[in-house]
Amino acid sequence: MPKTPAELFAFLDKLGIAVVTKEHPPLFTVADSRALRGEIAGAHTKNLFLKDKKDNYFLVTVDEEAEVDLKQIHHLIGAAGRVSFGRPEALMGFLGVVPGAVTVFGLINDDGRRVRAVLDESLMRNALVNAHPLTNEATTTIASGDLLRFVQATGHEAAILKVTAG
Template sequence: MPKTEAELLAFLADLGITVSTRRHPPLYTVADSQALRGEIPGGHTKNLFLKDKKDNFFLVSVGEEAVVDLKQIHQLIGAASRVSFGKPEMLMELLGVTPGAVTVFGLINDTGRRVKVVLDQELMGHDVINAHPLTNEATTSIAAADLVKFVEATGHDAVILKVSA
């Protein structure tokens, strides 16, 4: 059973990580979320759930305005082949979220550590990063250093690479 937003926030608190979460109507796309731009400062994420031909899975978190070359990114992230978007069923199985709610916080549900996470270098240049807390009905703001701490606490390597153009 995937973790809930409350369980995620408790996990962060147990790590000594302070976050703020703002509730809003469901947001499914970056365009939807840009309506809140003046209200929530910091870097806003766009998250790509990808897989290669050998069923290796990747979560690539970039800034909302980032341009990512999906025909070339496999060379940067260590994929075995070109990548495609992972199916919604695998997204739910591995990260416990649905399309429209893809988030780096989903790593809390990847207990088998099947997903390699890549945080874009440009995104990580922000002091504060904003991501959905396992639901697209809220946005959680977290310090960039604390996001790395969270990723590592889930047993994943916080790989920071320049993946956006």
């Protein structure tokens, strides 16, 4: 069973990572989340759950406004050829979330370390980063350094790469 937001918060607390979470109506797209601007400080994320032709999976986390060239990103993230979006069943199986709630925090559910975490370097220059805490009915603010600590604590190597234009 996938972890719950409460289990995520307990994991973060055990690591000594302080976060602030704001509950809100479900948000399914970046456009939906723009309604919260001004209420939640920090960079807001967009997450791409991708797979290549050899069934390697990637979670690419970028700033919500960032443009990602899906025809070229495979060169940047080390994929075996072009990538496509992972199927909802794989998303649930590996990260424990549904489409519309994809989040870097889903790495807590990837016990088999099947998903490679890629954090955009421009996103990580922000002091604060916002992501859904395993549900799209809340947004959690975390310091970027603590986000990196979280990813590493889940047993993943966080690749910090320039994957966006600009």
